[in-house]
Amino acid sequence: xxxxxxxxxxxxxxxxxxxxxxxxxxxxxxxxxxxxxxxxxxxxxxxxxxxxxxxxxxxxxxxxxxxxxxxxxxxxxxxxxxxxxxxxxxxxxxxxxxxxxxxxxxxxxxxxxxxxxxxxxxxxxxxxxxxxxxxxxxxxxxxxxxxxxxxxxxxxxxxxxxxxxxxxxxxxxxxxxxxxxxxxxxxxxxxxxxxxxxxxxxxxxxxxxxxxxxxxxxxxxxxxxxxxxxxxxxxxxxxxxxxxxxxxxxxxxxxxxxxxxxxxxxxxxxxxxxxxxxxxxxxxxxxxxxxxxxxxxxxxxxxxxxxxxxxxxxxxxxxxxxxxxxxxxxxxxxxxxxxxxxxxxx
Amino acid sequence: xxxxxxxxxxxxxxxxxxxxxxxxxxxxxxxxxxxxxxxxxxxxxxxxxxxxxxxxxxxxxxxxxxxxxxxxxxxxxxxxxxxxxxxxxxxxxxxxxxxxxxxxxxxxxxxxxxxxxxxxxxxxxxxxxxxxxxxxxxxxxxxxxxxxxxxxxxxxxxxxxxxxxxxxxxxxxxxxxxxxxxxxxxxxxxxxxxxxxxxxxxxxxxxxxxxxxxxxxxxxxxxxxxxxxxxxxxxxxxxxxxxxxxxxxxxxxxxxxxxxxxxxxxxxxxxxxxxxxxxxxxxxxxxxxxxxxxxxxxxxxxxxxxxxxxxxxxxxxxxxxxxxxxxxxxxxxxxxxxxxxxxxxx
DNA sequence: TACCTCTATGTAATCGATTACACATTACTG
DNA sequence: CAGTAATGTGTAATCGATTACATAGAGGTA
Numbered sequence: 001x002x003x004x005x006x007x008x009x010x011x012x013x014x015x016x017x018x019x020x021x022x023x024x025x026x027x028x029x030x031x032x033x034x035x036x037x038x039x040x041x042x043x044x045x046x047x048x049x050x051x052x053x054x055x056x057x058x059x060x061x062x063x064x065x066x067x068x069x070x071x072x073x074x075x076x077x078x079x080x081x082x083x084x085x086x087x088x089x090x091x092x093x094x095x096x097x098x099x100x101x102x103x104x105x106x107x108x109x110x111x112x113x114x115x116x117x118x119x120x121x122x123x124x125x126x127x128x129x130x131x132x133x134x135x136x137x138x139x140x141x142x143x144x145x146x147x148x149x150x151x152x153x154x155x156x157x158x159x160x161x162x163x164x165x166x167x168x169x170x171x172x173x174x175x176x177x178x179x180x181x182x183x184x185x186x187x188x189x190x191x192x193x194x195x196x197x198x199x200x201x202x203x204x205x206x207x208x209x210x211x212x213x214x215x216x217x218x219x220x221x222x223x224x225x226x227x228x229x230x231x232x233x234x235x236x237x238x239x240x241x242x243x244x245x246x247x248x249x250x251x252x253x254x255x256x257x258x259x260x261x262x263x264x265x266x267x268x269x270x271x272x273x274x275x276x277x278x279x280x281x282x283x284x285x286x287x288x289x290x291x292x293x294x295x296x297x298x299x300x301x302x303x304x305x306x307x308x309x310x311x312x313x314x315x316x317x318x319x320x321x322x323x324x325x326x327x328x329x330x331x332x333x334x335x336x337x338x339x340x341x342x343x344x345x346x
Numbered sequence: 347x348x349x350x351x352x353x354x355x356x357x358x359x360x361x362x363x364x365x366x367x368x369x370x371x372x373x374x375x376x377x378x379x380x381x382x383x384x385x386x387x388x389x390x391x392x393x394x395x396x397x398x399x400x401x402x403x404x405x406x407x408x409x410x411x412x413x414x415x416x417x418x419x420x421x422x423x424x425x426x427x428x429x430x431x432x433x434x435x436x437x438x439x440x441x442x443x444x445x446x447x448x449x450x451x452x453x454x455x456x457x458x459x460x461x462x463x464x465x466x467x468x469x470x471x472x473x474x475x476x477x478x479x480x481x482x483x484x485x486x487x488x489x490x491x492x493x494x495x496x497x498x499x500x501x502x503x504x505x506x507x508x509x510x511x512x513x514x515x516x517x518x519x520x521x522x523x524x525x526x527x528x529x530x531x532x533x534x535x536x537x538x539x540x541x542x543x544x545x546x547x548x549x550x551x552x553x554x555x556x557x558x559x560x561x562x563x564x565x566x567x568x569x570x571x572x573x574x575x576x577x578x579x580x581x582x583x584x585x586x587x588x589x590x591x592x593x594x595x596x597x598x599x600x601x602x603x604x605x606x607x608x609x610x611x612x613x614x615x616x617x618x619x620x621x622x623x624x625x626x627x628x629x630x631x632x633x634x635x636x637x638x639x640x641x642x643x644x645x646x647x648x649x650x651x652x653x654x655x656x657x658x659x660x661x662x663x664x665x666x667x668x669x670x671x672x673x674x675x676x677x678x679x680x681x682x683x684x685x686x687x688x689x690x691x692x
Numbered sequence: 693t694a695c696c697t698c699t700a701t702g703t704a705a706t707c708g709a710t711t712a713c714a715c716a717t718t719a720c721t722g
Numbered sequence: 723c724a725g726t727a728a729t730g731t732g733t734a735a736t737c738g739a740t741t742a743c744a745t746a747g748a749g750g751t752a
Contacts, residue, residue, distance in 0.1 A: 006463065008708060019732045024710055034730060054464045055410065056708035058401030059737045066444075074430035075646065077423030084420035087447050096466065098412075099445045101433050117352065118400045119738095120442065228633055254629070261633035283600070287574055287607040289635040300421065354738060365702045370740055380700060402738035405707050465708095 007048035016044035027052065058119060065095050067310060068121035070102040070112070072128040072153075078280060078299065079127055082151055085303020086125060093311050095122075107131040109138035116143050123310045129153030129196040136160075147313035151306035152299075153196050154324065161313065162324040163306040167197060168204040170295035171249065173331040174277045175208045177293070178247040182340040183275060184213075187220040187245035189234050189255050198223070201251055201279070220245050224255045231258020239266045246274060246340045253278035253285050253294055260290075260336065271338035281332050291334035302327050353394040362390035373398065404465060411441050413656060414467035416448045416458070418474040418499075424626060424645065425473055428497055431649020432471060439657050441468075453477040455484035462489050469656045475499030475542040482506075493659035497652035498645075499542050500670065507659065508670040509652040513543060514550040516641035517595065519677040520623045521554045523639070524593040528686040529621060530559075533566040533591035535580050535601050544569070547597055547625070566591050570601045577604020585612045592620060592686045599624035599631050599640055606636075606682065617684035627678050637680035648673055 009020045016023070018037055025033050026041040033041070044050075058064050067090055071079045087097045098121055105111055107128060115121045116139070123146055124139075133155050140148065140160070150162035175186065188205050191198035202221070209216050222237060224230030231254065238244055238259070250256040256278035260270050270276050270290055278285060281296035305325055355366045362369070364383060371379050372387040379387070390396075404410050413436055417425045433443045444467055451457055453474060461467045462485065469492055470485075479501050486494065486506070496508035521532065534551050537544035548567070555562050568583060570576030577600065584590055584605070596602040602624035606616050616622050616636055624631060627642035651671055 009710090010708085020709075021711075021733080022731060025731085028710080032730075037730080051460070051463045053405070053708050054466050055401050055404035056737090057710075059399070059405050059739090060708080060710045062737075064401065074433055075423070075427040077421070077426060080423060080426030080429075081421040083426075083445070084447060087420055087445060091446065096461075097445050099429070099433060099443050100437065101430060114397070115442075117397045120400050228629060257630065257633040261635075264635070283574055284603065284630045284634075287603040288630075288633075289607075289610070355740090356738085366739075367703080367741075368701060371701085374740080378700075383700080399738050402707090403740075405709090406738080406740045408707075 006053075007050040008053070009050070011048050012041065012044045012050045015048060016040040062119065063122050064119055066098050066121050067095050067123045067125060067307070068098045068100065068115050070100055070107065070124065070126045070128050070131075072101075072130065073103045074099065074101045077282065079152075081299035082127060082303040082306070085300035085305075086151070086307045087303075089304045089307035090311075093307075095311070102128045102130075107135065109135040109142070112139050113142060116146050122146065123314055124148045125306050125310060126150050127152050129155055130194065131155055133157050147310055149306050149310045149313070151302055156196060156199075159322050161309050161322060163302050163309060164324055164326055165297040165302065166326050166329045167200045170279060170297070170329040170331075171201050171204040172208045173329075174249050174279075174293075174295060175205065175212065175214070177331055177333065178249075178275060178277070178337060179212055179214065181275070181338060183245075183247040184340075185215045185220075185243075185245040185247070187222070187238070187248040189222050189224045189231065189248060189250045189259060191223075191251040192225045193223050198251060205249060215245075224251060226252040226254060228254045228258035228261075231255040231260075232262045233258075235259050235262020235266070238263065239268070244274070247337070248274065248276045250276060250278050253280045253282045253292060256292055256294070256336070257284075257288060260288075260292075270336055272341055275337040275340075277337060285332070285334065288336075290336045293334045293337040294332050295329050296332050297329045298327055352399075353396040354399070355396070357394055358387065358390045358396045361394060362386040408465065409468050410466055412444050412467050413441050413469045413471060413653070414444045414446065414461050416446055416453065416470065416472045416474050416477075418447075418476065419449045420445065420447045423628065425498075427645035428473060428649040428652070431646035431651075432497070432653045433649075435650045435653035436657075439653075441657070448472075448474045448476075453481065455481040455488070458485050459488060462492050468492065469660055470494045471652050471656060472496050473498050475501055476540065477501055479503050493656055495652050495656045495659070497648055502542060502545075505668050507655050507668060509648050509655060510670055510672060511643040511648065512672050512675045513546045516625060516643070516675040516677075517547050517550040518554045519675075520595050520625075520639075520641060521551065521558065521560075523677055523679065524595075524621060524623070524683060525558055525560065527621070527684060529591075529593040530686075531561045531566075531589075531591040531593070533568070533584070533594040535568050535570045535577065535594060535596045535605060537569075537597040538571045539569050544597060551595060561591075570597060572598040572600055574600045574604040574607075577601040577606075578608045579604075581605050581608020581612070584609065585614070590620070593683070594620065594622045596622065596624050599626045599628045599638060602638055602640070602682070603630075603634060606634075606638075616682055618687055621683040621686075623683060631678070631680065634682075636682045639680045639683040640678050641675050642678050643675045644673055 009023045013020045013023045023041055026038050030038055090097050136155060136158055148160045154162040186209050190202045222234050256276050260276050263270060268274055278292045278294035281294045285292040285294050355369045359366045359369045369387050372384050376384055436443050482501060482504055494506045500508040500510060532555050536548045568580050602622050606622050609616060614620055624638045624640035627640045631638035631640050
């Protein structure tokens with residue numbers, strides 16, 4: 001009863017008494033076909049269980065309906081959240097998501113082209129800001145029709161689209177919040193020195209603290225790498241400080257966790273002795289002790305938005321809007337921050 | 347200087363003075379070509395910057411060199427860790443990884459076939475145990491050459507390959523550990539009732555507690571859903587219990603976090619009053635207060651292994667070995683467990 | 693030398709869908 | 723009603739790589 005071979009257009013065509021061209025039209029451009037034929041063809045499609053062969057279609061149309069996501073570290077939950085948003089949006093538009101971990105390899109134009117030139121991907125979503133601008137431009141000039149959208153991270157100077165959180169706004173909210181609680185001496189544990197987010201937030205931090213009239217010292221700015229381990233290392237340094245900030249702004253929740261854990265172990269109380277904030281609002285912030293005051297970003301939505309911008313570019317055929325989309329963030333006030341205490345003042 | 351068009355086999359062929367057949371052979375089956383020709387062709391490939399068109403190759407060979415991963419929830423860090431392992435292994439074998447979130451949709455054979463029948467994927471890695479056996483068998487009979495490997499979760503009764511953690515062993519280690527500390531009354535917060543892992547661990551838990559002679563009561567077994575929220579809900583129930591276990595084994599670290607947070611809020615001390623264990627050993631366990639005693643599983647390696655088994659099947663063309671690969675786990679003893687206290691005994 | 697084997701390579705068909713172009717039919721216009 | 727436009731459909735070329743089959747030449751054997 002069921003067909004032995006996989007059904008092809010020709011089978012559908014025969015069954016419905018039309019040509020392969022018409023079948024194809026029904027599938028790709030239904031309006032041009034008459035009502036009656038369309039119905040007949042769709043019925044035949046259903047009956048045969050026909051499904052287009054993507055390879056054949058790709059070959060002919062020179063498109064893959066597939067998007068490649070370059071993720072710096074697939075095991076990082078932060079990125080997987082964005083991926084999730086991406087995937088949902090792409091799937092809804094009948095695009096597939098190809099994923100590659102860009103963490104180990106150096107992200108050269110050549111590496112990226114392996115996918116693009118081979119016709120495996122119609123567009124690129126890059127979550128990794130650690131691509132060199134020059135390499136990106138090489139990719140763009142080699143395959144100018146392939147849109148590139150950055151999500152979360154980005155590359156300074158790159159002319160393409162990007163979707164990012166309101167990093168600056170987030171930092172300001174945190175500083176304001178702490179300022180209102182009486183803090184005047186601020187420390188910052190930033191992300192990796194080469195990371196765009198680090199730079200951006202670092203700059204926002206400095207500007208805002210200065211503009212409020214708070215104290216800023218170079219030795220109170222410590223680079224981390226977004227990890228718990230980094231937070232712990234910083235804790236060790238903080239404990240040794242003669243004069244320390246009363247509030248620490250960390251570039252990620254993980255750093256804050258590590259820092260607080262380290263401080264607690266040394267007998268420093270948070271927030272009684274020192275206030276600490278995170279960034280991201282990952283799930284765990286809520287059950288951490290103390291629950292973490294942090295900035296929430298809509299990671300899923302950032303993925304959605306990035307996908308939408310990419311799809312738009314694919315449709316409008318490169319109507320590039322290079323203004324970054326900035327997603328709003330908000331402050332989540334929990335218990336890792338509090339009024340500055342007398343004792344801490346040396 | 348650079349070519350306008352993308353180079354094709356014919357361009358490489360012309361440049362190196364051979365036929366397209368020979369170029370193809372150099373690329374796919376180098377041994378059959380003479381040393382001299384091979385070198386000439388490779389030089390031409392390099393010079394032209396040629397890259398095979400995957401669509402054309404796919405069409406002709408009826409393979410995609412792409413694997414589809416079905417992930418129940420892309421934003422769950424647990425799965426993204428497995429993904430990461432998968433991706434690395436597949437990439438090393440020149441396979442690409444297509445990812446889809448199976449969480450929202452019902453995983454029907456039809457849904458899966460959308461990818462497979464369309465020739466988009468040569469194999470399937472399923473991280474989602476919530477597929478119906480019948481649907482799986484439909485997929486297998488429709489496309490018997492497409493290997494399926496389960497990773498982490500699996501479907502009872504399914505004849506294909508699977509890679510999983512030693513869930514039973516992990517549970518036993520936990521029970522033994524608690525038993526040694528004097529606990530005799532055990533509670534279990536399991537995963538979702540329909541989840542294979544839940545069942546498996548639940549059974550292991552019951553068997554082992556009983557075989558040691560510990561106490562087991564139906565009201566001490568509470569279903570959760572692996573989430574922090576579930577842990578919190580359970581905490582509320584536990585607090586109301588007339589007689590409660592002295593040790594709780596949770597199906598995930600997240601549940602344990604939620605449970606402990608809830609207990610702490612109600613003034614119950616962990617581990618002084620009650621011991622709690624997790625499962626997974628996610629990064630955060632270390633900085634949690636108290637640091638969580640849990641079972642570590644090699645999530646990355648599970649991904650690696652699943653990919654390896656799939657690739658093996660693709661090479662040996664379906665030499666199916668249906669014994670599951672069980673990955674070892676180990677106990678990480680931290681501070682959420684301790685000797686049973688007198689006070690807790692009612 | 694005649695014949696066979698083996699190796700290296702070329703010729704051309706093939707995978708399955710899309711689409712340029714051609715054509716037939718119908719509808720509309722003055 | 724002739725002429726033109728609009729609509730719907732079919733024919734066949736096409737995308738780019740792989741590979742069955744054919745063949746040329748080298749080497750071996752009786």
